[in-house]
Amino acid sequence: MSTGQFIGLTQADFFTTTHRISGGTQTGPKPLSDLLNDRTQSYLLLFNVYISPLDKAAEIGAHASVAYLSKENLSFVIVPFRETRAPDRSRFAVHEYEALATLPGWEVRGKFVGPHRIDIRSFSPAALDAFVVLVEGGARLAGTSDVTFSGEAILVNRARLESFCLIE
Amino acid sequence: MFKALVIDDEASLTMIVRRFLEGAGFRVEAATSGQEGLRKAVLMQPDVVIVDVMMPEMDGYEVCRRLRKDPRTTRATILVLTARGQLIDKEIALRAGADVHVAKPFRGKALVQDIQQLLARRLPLASPLGYQVLVLRLKEGAGVTTLATNLALCLAREEGRLTVVADMVLQGGQVENRLGLPLTRSWQDALGRDAEGLVEHLVRHESGLFALPTPPPKAGWPNPALLTQVLQTLREWHDYVVVDTPFNLGPLAPVLLESSPLVLLLLTPDPAELRTAHASLAEIKKLGPRALQIWLVLRMIGSDQRVRQRTEEILGLPVTAVLPWSPAECAQAVANCRPVVLSYPESSLAAAFRSLAQQVVRAADMQPLRRIPR
Numbered sequence: 001m002s003t004g005q006f007i008g009l010t011q012a013d014f015f016t017t018t019h020r021i022s023g024g025t026q027t028g029p030k031p032l033s034d035l036l037n038d039r040t041q042s043y044l045l046l047f048n049v050y051i052s053p054l055d056k057a058a059e060i061g062a063h064a065s066v067a068y069l070s071k072e073n074l075s076f077v078i079v080p081f082r083e084t085r086a087p088d089r090s091r092f093a094v095h096e097y098e099a100l101a102t103l104p105g106w107e108v109r110g111k112f113v114g115p116h117r118i119d120i121r122s123f124s125p126a127a128l129d130a131f132v133v134l135v136e137g138g139a140r141l142a143g144t145s146d147v148t149f150s151g152e153a154i155l156v157n158r159a160r161l162e163s164f165c166l167i168e
Numbered sequence: 169m170f171k172a173l174v175i176d177d178e179a180s181l182t183m184i185v186r187r188f189l190e191g192a193g194f195r196v197e198a199a200t201s202g203q204e205g206l207r208k209a210v211l212m213q214p215d216v217v218i219v220d221v222m223m224p225e226m227d228g229y230e231v232c233r234r235l236r237k238d239p240r241t242t243r244a245t246i247l248v249l250t251a252r253g254q255l256i257d258k259e260i261a262l263r264a265g266a267d268v269h270v271a272k273p274f275r276g277k278a279l280v281q282d283i284q285q286l287l288a289r290r291l292p293l294a295s296p297l298g299y300q301v302l303v304l305r306l307k308e309g310a311g312v313t314t315l316a317t318n319l320a321l322c323l324a325r326e327e328g329r330l331t332v333v334a335d336m337v338l339q340g341g342q343v344e345n346r347l348g349l350p351l352t353r354s355w356q357d358a359l360g361r362d363a364e365g366l367v368e369h370l371v372r373h374e375s376g377l378f379a380l381p382t383p384p385p386k387a388g389w390p391n392p393a394l395l396t397q398v399l400q401t402l403r404e405w406h407d408y409v410v411v412d413t414p415f416n417l418g419p420l421a422p423v424l425l426e427s428s429p430l431v432l433l434l435l436t437p438d439p440a441e442l443r444t445a446h447a448s449l450a451e452i453k454k455l456g457p458r459a460l461q462i463w464l465v466l467r468m469i470g471s472d473q474r475v476r477q478r479t480e481e482i483l484g485l486p487v488t489a490v491l492p493w494s495p496a497e498c499a500q501a502v503a504n505c506r507p508v509v510l511s512y513p514e515s516s517l518a519a520a521f522r523s524l525a526q527q528v529v530r531a532a533d534m535q536p537l538r539r540i541p542r
Contacts, residue, residue: 011251011272022222022252048178050222050252058252058260060227080253080271149254 009047013078013149014069015139017105020057020149023049023067032079033155036071037129044069054105054141057149071130075103075160076139078151098167099134102142103160110137110154112166123164131155132164170287171212174198175205175231176220176249185218185249188276192284202226206234209241215290216283217241221250221261229264236265237372239405243330245286249274298330298403299532302411302428304452306444311467312434313342314498315491316412318509318518319432322525324377325509329407329529332370332378334399336424337414338389344381347373348505354382359394366401375510378406392423399427408532425455430531431462432488432524437475442482449483461531463488465524489524492516 009024010032023046027035035044049067050060099112112134123132137154141147172194176182179200186196197212199205202223209217217235221228228248235241246268248261253271261269267286270279301319305312313335320333335343344351355369371379380402390398402409417424425431431452435445452462464487468475476487494508494517501511509518 013252013254024251048222048251058254058256060222060229063222063224078254080273147256149256151253 010079012080013151014046015054015075015077015106015149016073017075017103018054020052020054021046021049021067021069022052023047032077033129033131033133036074036077036131036155039130042071044071054147057147071157072159074157075106076108076157077131077155078137078139078149079153079155081152100163100165100167101132101134101156102162103156104162105142106139107142108134108137108139108154108156110134118166120164120166123158123161125159125161127158130159131157170194170215172196172283173205173209173212173214173217173244174219175200175202175217175223175228177201177223178220181220181249184276185279188280189283192280202228202231202234205231206238206241209235209244210238213240214244215287216245216247218247218249218279218283219266221248221252221257229260232261232264232266237370238367239330239332239370239378240367242372242376242378243290245283245290247279247283247286298406298409299430299528300399300403300409300411300428301528302413302424302431304413304417304431304433304448305415306433306435306441306448308415311491311498313337313346313412314501314508315432315434315465315521316410317343317346318507318521319525319528320408320410321373321375321377321507321509322522323408323410323528325375326522327525327529330378330405331408331410332380332402332406333410333412334380334402335382335412336420337412338382341381343379343412344371345505346502346507347377347379349373349379349381351381355380355398359398366398389419392419395420395423396427399423403427408528422455425452425460426457429457429459429461430528431456431460432465433462434465434467435479436467437479442479445483449485463527465489465491467491467493469493488527489520491520 010027011024012032014021025044025046046067046069049064051062052059053061095114095116097112099110101108134154134156138148138150139154172189174182174185174196177200182198186198189196197208199208203226219228219231232246235244235246246266248266248269249272250257251272258269268282303312303316316333320331323329324331333343341351349371359365369380371381373379411424413424435441462485464483464485466476466479466487468490480486497508497512497515497517501508504511508515509521512518
């Protein structure tokens with residue numbers, strides 16, 4: 001039995017331009033990406049929350065039993081396991097691209113799985129999904145070479161994208 | 169049966185871990201906070217501690233640091249459980265003293281297998297009582313503190329034994345200086361009449377070696393009864409107790425010698441010193457236990473075997489170790505507060521300390537268990 005499944009919470013690391021916020025959110029049977037992409041709700045409720053400033057990202061700066069998290073201000077979210085609703089499950093998702101995204105203060109790399117023919121303009125904030133999923137990815141704090149974070153899936157906020165590149 | 173302590177503020181997680189561990193034959197205790205966990209760890213002396221990082225008031229990293237700082241709990245294998253599974257989280261957990269960092273969600277069976285593998289790799293405990301080595305000098309400035317700290321470091325680092333170096337040089341604070349430890353209050357002033365609270369005075373060096381430092385005391389010689397208790401407690405907590413002694417043992421002599429199965433006598437081959445040594449040996453044998461072993465440690469320039477033979481003839485004992493004369497390395501090690509075995513690990517002097525530590529371990533392993541009444 002996995003403890004994550006038992007508790008029914010999805011644990012994740014939420015990153016803004018200044019902080020790392022770790023906690024669990026009640027997702028039920030859905031993947032976290034569904035909650036993030038739900039445009040009818042602007043926030044997430046996090047439980048057992050630990051907050052660290054990015055310059056001391058492994059140290060626990062503050063703890064709260066519950067917290068409100070604004071989705072709009074998130075840069076990206078790292079989940080330790082592959083999102084079950086990732087595009088690789090789609091029948092159109094047949095090609096794997098190396099992707100590089102830059103966001104304020106961050107550089108995120110990972111694999112984007114999508115159709116063979118893809119219009120790069122579809123990554124604009126106006127797209128249906130607010131967050132784009134990169135798998136087997138890593139995020140690096142811009143300006144530092146040694147602070148990196150990685151996970152099975154990185155959900156990047158399209159509204160915070162400065163640039164998004166696909167490398168064949 | 170292995171003993172496990174689970175420290176987590178989340179009851180559901182504790183229940184899961186407990187179920188898996190008990191299923192594998194562990195005796196399990198649980199604590200819901202870091203403070204409670206530390207108290208229980210001292211009482212139950214667990215083989216393994218499973219601690220959650222994210223707990224209010226005292227986080228799991230601080231629990232790890234405190235477990236490692238206390239010789240009563242420092243041997244425990246520590247697993248840190250955390251929802252934070254990034255590389256920097258692992259690094260900080262290992263730096264805090266954890267053996268393993270496990271990211272949630274985890275699988276119970278895999279967790280138990282990891283714990284069993286870690287426990288199988290541990291060194292077996294030596295004896296219920298630690299082995300005490302007294303390091304003696306016959307003149308001031310002979311290098312006894314250098315010998316004591318380097319020997320203790322080799323026992324802790326190279327041999328992987330839980331070791332404390334106890335500074336009995338009352339006028340000095342010598343051990344702190346050699347190891348670069350902060351000067352603390354004198355243990356004998358602070359302890360009063362008994363050894364209760366001794367753990368507060370132990371300092372853990374970055375190498376894992378514990379030290380009982382003794383800065384200049386207010387009250388002169390410690391009470392012999394208190395010293396007996398202090399040494400007994402140190403032997404209960406550690407595999408090895410290396411005692412750095414002053415030139416003049418004064419009223420401490422009977423207590424120090426009675427409780428030590430091994431004395432290292434540091435000498436130079438100076439004729440006057442050898443004559444003094446001859447007289448001192450008789451006194452040491454008189455005060456020490458019947459099975460007392462006295463090892464001569466010769467500090468000399470060059471490697472003239474005739475000097476060694478002459479020393480052995482005069483004193484009627486074999487020379488166990490020869491420490492090569494290395495004034496430059498020793499002076500630099502003192503100046504940098506980093507003993508020779510750490511500063512110059514490739515040097516012949518460091519090799520001599522390592523070899524001596526190996527001989528001490530062999531002697532201790534041959535020693536029948538000794539219980540010295542309080």
